Amino acid sequence: MDIHQAVGGAVRLHQPLDPTELVDRLRTEIGVDPTLMRSWLQPVPFAAGSAAAKQLVRGQMSHPLPGPGAARISCTQYSDGVVDVVLLACADLTGALRLLRELGGEPIEDSVAGSVIVDLPIRDSFRTEYVVVACAAVCARYLDVAAIAVDLVRLHAPRPADDAAPLGELLRCELTPGHSVSQIAAGLVPVQDDSALRSIRLIDATATPGGFFQDDDSRHDVVLTLTATSDPALLRLRISGNALESEFTAALAESMAFVHSGIQGPDTLLRDLAMTRHQPEAPSNGAPGDRLELRIVAAATTQPTATAVVHESNSLSYADLDQLSDTVAAHLHATGIRPGDFVVLAIDRGPELIAVALGIWKCGAAYVPVDVEFPIERIRHVATDANARLVVAEPRIAAELADNTTTASDLLAASSAQRPHHALSDLLPAYAIYTSGTTGVPKGTVVSHRSVLALFDALRTEFALTSADVWSAFHSPAFDFSVWEIWGALVTGGRVVVVDKPVARDPGRFHTLLREHRVTVLNQTPSAFAHLDAVDARSERLAAVRLVVLGGEAMQSHSVSSWLDRHPRRSCQVVDMYGITETTVHVTAHRVTKSSAMRRPGAVGAAISGWEFAVLGADLRPAPVGCPGEIYVAGAGLAQYYIGKPVLTATRFVAGPDGRRWYRSGDLGRTLGDGTLEHLGRIDGQVKVNGYRIELDEIRDCIMRYPGILDAAVVCANTDGEHALSRIDAFYVGADIDPADLRAALARFLPHYMQPSTFTELTVVPLTTNGKVDKAALPAPDQSRVTDSNDAQQDTAVQALTTAWRTVLDAEPAADDNFFLAGGNSLAAIHFCNELGNAGISLALTVLYQNPTFGDLLAVVAAVKRSAAAV
Structure with a gap:
């Protein structure tokens, strides 16, 4: 031990004693050279419970020693007769602390500056590895990292023979959800990248109750000291550290105790440990739950010949879909896909995509969809960020990606392997959808089977969904609306009509497809629906459509009113739904009438069964009726977490005043007089373009990475006029920047719907007095064009x-x-x-x-x- 690594002991005695005699006995117990031991005996004129007493003890605890063989005893006698004893030595203090306990001493642990105390219950026998994993997992969440280093120090405590935690070593470990407590504690999941590694020190002082480890906290982000208590069923954990903000420390302590209590044994998986009491807990017995693939297999059993999927001139029956997904599951299992893994899907929409996704579920894994038109760098980033075990891609995409890539045709080929038969929990992830992120990179939202099934169960009766329904699958699988329209159809035994992109982009062709297949459940963003409505107005009416579900963006009153003129409510219901990826597609439902469409276009209705919303002010109290505030959502649809972003998860999924887990939407809204919700837009820099949620900071971050860019600002403008298109304008500061080259660079990472329409050079980005971009002071976007006179003939x-x-x-x-x-x-x-x-x-x-x-x-x-x- 060096000068900064002294063992300490702090004990409070409530009975009068002779301080001089006590110091002599302690010197004997510590057993160091008397010439290197210093002692201070001092009476003070204040009581032991005063703030001055705490400050005094803190100073004594942190006092440096002059050398490695030195020791120090401080004995303070207060005006109320209480005596505090603080010991410091690079030696074994076990005997001295035992003497103090025999004299009725109690450990002083709450006087360590900036520390918080939490008790850890011990069920059977103490295992350090459980504490190591619980502390590492929780600290990683609050430090926003996926890997962490744990420096374990034992103060005179023997290591149990079956304890996997390392002794005298620095444990560097990836906190991989699919690995067990014993694998993580033994360092069997090594760190791949040390660049963002954070460090915690765990001091096992259970053999020296009342002891502490005098250390330089600046070398570690978090320092934890574990000691025994007078209750043999409890251990005490003291938490301090330079990286912890005071408002997080108490929550950190509570989470550590909760995670530690959830570890059932060395085989417990990290993913099965809820990080707070406000997260849903996995069944402790591992009992299987109701899952999406089980519902679809049940439909295949009861109606095997019924058509499940239609695409162009091809179709699959439920029996066909079940068999193909079995083949996929067998291939995936053979390649090592296991429950809880993520598999990226970068394949065109169609029956193959549905069969592969279903096969992924049969392995217990989750799919991560990306649009095949995304830039290859964005697809690569998603696969890396999700730590995907496999990417299933179109051949042209697979050729550009690294290893761990296959194609749908390979997975659908005949296989002699058997599909796995797992007893799977409904709390396992069903999918992870990546949306634009405030940190400059997309974020993956993980949603469980339980949440998705809760959505379908809540609306099956409400919308009278049956096996006779024919659903259109119009949207990209990377857009969470696709979850509703694909799996909603199959879970209820209905038929999915897959809409190709060329057809989806042509309202006339789409209208024809809907009429030919007699689609009954139509799902649209309001922007797309406006064009379909225009075609429907001059074509043969879509008589089979009985339900129109609008979502993804604000409703357009004119198109809905026009539609209802031709499709009365008795034959076709129009439902406007507000929802968020983090709340499993939908939150509220509003049955639209002509009068409500024109009178209250922002009204999105009441919460669906199992969901709940609240409009809260800045003080987290409910905003009065009619007053705006932030929309919070609770209930069955809340996502589990953001992949690899524990701090973002903790700040967006929060404990509400009622103790439940709520999602902070960032949306502005107000409660109307009838208790329904009116959506008023965004609070932050997020915008919506054609139903896609876009964080402008992500676009700015991409621009800032371009060589020569010194500063940038990105704004979204809604052009005036009949079409009301959203346009993204980029402004930049930098010399010799070619806008065409900058545009090409962004196109390599950003999807088309996030690419700016204009690029305008500035000498400086104007700021408000609060340091934010002054949008009003930005110049008009540079839209100048010089028309080629050879082509611009005046005809x-x-x-x-x-x-x-x-x-x-x-x-x-x-x-x-x-x-x-x-x-x-x-x-x-x-x-x-x-x-x-x-x-x-x-x-x-x-x-x-x-x-x-x-x-x-x-x-x-x-x-x-x-x-x-x-x-």
């Missing part, structure tokens, strides 16, 4: 194209401007083609996607007009 085609471009994108076109890089998206493309149609030019959406630049479009339209003129 009707050029005029029509230019006018449509200006109307939809609010910009002047140049010959080499790309529609989608200039701010266009799938909805803007529909607007553009409609504008051309109004000008007498028929342009299919597929032509626009194939010829996105203004010059190419001009050539195509000119050729069409020349051909028409020649006829």
Whole structure:
């Protein structure tokens, strides 16, 4: 032990004694060279319970020793007769502390500056490894890391033969959810990257009650001292450290005690340990629960020949789907996929995707969907962040990714292996969906089978969902609306009609598909529904549709009112639903009427059964009716955690005033007089574009990584006018930055819906007095374009194209401007083609996607007009 590693003991005596005699006896028990031992005997004029007494003891505890062989005894006698004794020595204090206990002494542990005390119950026998894992897991959560180093120091305590915790070693371990307590405590999950490693010191002083370890806390983020108590069924844990904020320390102590109590044995998995009392607890007996795949297998048993999935001209019966998913599960199990693992899905929407996802569930694993149009770097990041055991991808994507990649066709090929038959908990993750993150990178939200089934069970009766229903699967699997429309259909025994992207992007083709397949349950974002409504108004009415579920963004009153004119409520219900990925798709439901659509377009209704919302003010008290506040959500749908982001999990999923777990949505809302909710937008920098939640800070972070960028700001503007498109504008400070190169760099990581429409150079980003971006002081976005005179001939085609471009994108076109890089998206493309149609030019959406630049479009339209003129 060096000068900073002295063993200490602090004891309070409540009976009068001779201090000089006591010091002599303690010197004998400590047994160090008398010339190196110092002692202080002092009476003080204040009581032992005073603040001055605490301060005095703290100072004595932290007093340095002059050398490795030195010792120090402080004996303080208070005005009320109480005596405090503080010992410091680089020696064994067991005998001295035993003497003090025999004299009626009680340990002084609450005088250590900045420390908090918590008791740990001992069930049978004490195992240090349980404390190591509990402390490491909880500290990692509050320090926001996935790996941690534990320096275990034992003060004169023998190591049990069956105790896996290392002695005299620094344990470096990844806190991997799928590994057991014994694997983590033995260091069998080594750290892959030390760059963000944080350190805690755990001092086992159970053999020296009242002892403490004098240490330099600055070398460790958290210091924990474990001591015995007068109760043999309790151990005492003292927590201190320079990295802990005072408001977190008490919660940290409570969580450590709770996690420690949840460890049932060395085989307990980290994922099965709830971090706080406010999280759902896994069944202690490991009993299987009701799960999504079990519901679908049950449907395959009762109606094996019924159609489950339709895609183009192909279809799968429930028996086919069950068999294919069995094959997938057998392949996955053979490659090492086990319960709790994550598998990334980067395959096109279709029957294969559904079969593979179902096979993943049969292994007890969870799927992590990404859109096949995402940049490869974003797909790679998701796979790495989720610590995915496998990526199932389209061949072109698999070719660009590293190892641990396969294709759907390989998984669906015949296999001689047998599918696993696990008894699986319904608290295991069903999926993890990545959404834009405030920290500059996307965050993965983990949702359990129990939460998803609670959603379907809550709405099955409410919406009269039966096996006769035909559902449209319109949305990307990376958008949580897809969970509702795919698995809602299959869990209730219905039929899923998969909508390809080209069809989803063309309202006319989509309308035809809905009519041909007689879809009864239609799920749409309001933006997409507005275009479908326009087609429906001039086409054969969709008579089979009985339920329209709107979600993902604010309802558009005009399109809903128009739809209800043609589809009365007695034949078709329109339901507007408010929801969040972290609350399992939906929270509230509002049955829309013509009057409510026009009178209260922001009303999103009452909470669905099993869910609950509250509108709270800054003081966390309920906001008065009609007054705005932040929307909190509780109930069956709350997600489990964010992958690899324990601090974000702790700050967004919080304990409410009632002691339950609540999700802080970041949404602004108010409670109406009838108890329903009105959504008023976002509180923070999050925006919604076509149903996608986007954190502007993530876009800014990508811009800031570009070489030469000194500062940046990103804002979202809703363009005025009939189309009300959202546009993302980027502003940057930097010399010699080519906006085209910057745009290309962002496109390698950001999905299309997050890429800025404009890039404007600044000399400085304007700030408010609070240090935030002053949006009002930002200049108008740079949308200037120089039209190529060779292509911009003054004929009707050029005029029509230019006018449509200006109307939809609010910009002047140049010959080499790309529609989608200039701010266009799938909805803007529909607007553009409609504008051309109004000008007498028929342009299919597929032509626009194939010829996105203004010059190419001009050539195509000119050729069409020349051909028409020649006829």
